Amino acid sequence: MDLVANVLLSAGASPAMISCVEEIPEFTPKTHALYINVGTLTADRLPGMMMAAQVANDCNKPWVLDPVAAGASGFRLRACLDLLKLRPTVVRGNGSEIMALFKGSVDENSKGADSTHESTDAVAAAKSLAQSSGSIVAVSGAVDIVTDGQRVVGAKNGVAMLQKITATGCSVTALIAAFVAIDPSQPFEATATALSVFGLAGEIGMSKANGPASLRTNLIDALHGLDRTTVLQHANVSNI
Numbered sequence: 001m002d003l004v005a006n007v008l009l010s011a012g013a014s015p016a017m018i019s020c021v022e023e024i025p026e027f028t029p030k031t032h033a034l035y036i037n038v039g040t041l042t043a044d045r046l047p048g049m050m051m052a053a054q055v056a057n058d059c060n061k062p063w064v065l066d067p068v069a070a071g072a073s074g075f076r077l078r079a080c081l082d083l084l085k086l087r088p089t090v091v092r093g094n095g096s097e098i099m100a101l102f103k104g105s106v107d108e109n110s111k112g113a114d115s116t117h118e119s120t121d122a123v124a125a126a127k128s129l130a131q132s133s134g135s136i137v138a139v140s141g142a143v144d145i146v147t148d149g150q151r152v153v154g155a156k157n158g159v160a161m162l163q164k165i166t167a168t169g170c171s172v173t174a175l176i177a178a179f180v181a182i183d184p185s186q187p188f189e190a191t192a193t194a195l196s197v198f199g200l201a202g203e204i205g206m207s208k209a210n211g212p213a214s215l216r217t218n219l220i221d222a223l224h225g226l227d228r229t230t231v232l233q234h235a236n237v238s239n240i
């Protein structure tokens with residue numbers, strides 16, 4: 001939660017971490033986008049997640065799902081599939097998470113939140129999931145894949161060391177929510193741009209880092225310092 005909130009703040013967004021059902025119906029309509037992350041899922045928290053997605057749909061707010069470790073257990077997979085039925089605007093996961101959602105089965109080789117698949121292993125799964133769910137589906141990895149079920153683009157910014165920092169995936173999904181909030185009519189483009197911008201911040205942060213801890217700090221500073229010229233010069237998104 002700390003990194004997610006600070007990534008959003010450094011990018012100019014305003015995060016609010018809310019999980020109790022008593023305030024979700026009142027607060028969700030005040031947001032520009034809802035972000036549901038199942039990382040620390042519990043049976044007590046699931047009703048609030050489902051309610052928030054329903055309220056976002058009812059008041060026509062975009063919402064984004066991060067199906068953290070979707071293939072790790074039956075409970076978690078069912079929760080993610082139930083949330084998927086509420087038609088998120090965007091789903092962003094790593095290769096293993098998107099494969100688990102596509103297959104609809106627990107991954108016996110699951111490493112929890114970490115992926116045992118490359119993003120490129122999940123292109124067909126992502127396209128099919130996008131077609132069946134109506135969501136934009138993004139698969140993170142060395143090349144971030146984004147598809148609406150028809151178009152497929154790759155965002156090629158980023159550094160491998162981002163994988164060594166917990167919540168970088170959660171954070172890029174939050175940034176996707178922030179970018180979709182800016183222009184809900186173009187979620188495909190917003191998703192690809194957010195992934196590219198986050199990866200570019202990782203590249204800039206890495207140039208001054210000595211390891212994952214300093215990259216984590218430099219990443220936040222790099223996002224805060226990014227300007228339009230740098231993004232336009234270094235963003236690397238192309239058709240696949």
Ligand SMILES: Nc1ncnc2c1ncn2[C@@H]1O[C@H](COP(=O)(O)OP(=O)(O)O)[C@@H](O)[C@H]1O
Binds near residue numbers: 115141162
């Ligand atoms: N091998 C890699 N090279 C460059 N960037 C990467 C690589 N692997 C992951 N990333 C980037 O790290 C961030 C987190 O992605 P990932 O580790 O796949 O998500 P998760 O933490 O949900 O498993 C994303 O911005 C992604 O683009």
Ligand SMILES: Cc1ncsc1CCOP(=O)(O)O
Binds near residue numbers: 170
């Ligand atoms: C390790 C872990 N376990 C439950 S949530 C979480 C963080 C996962 O974050 P990310 O998917 O961004 O690596």
Ligand SMILES: [Mg+2]
Binds near residue numbers: 093094
């Ligand atoms: Mg993740």
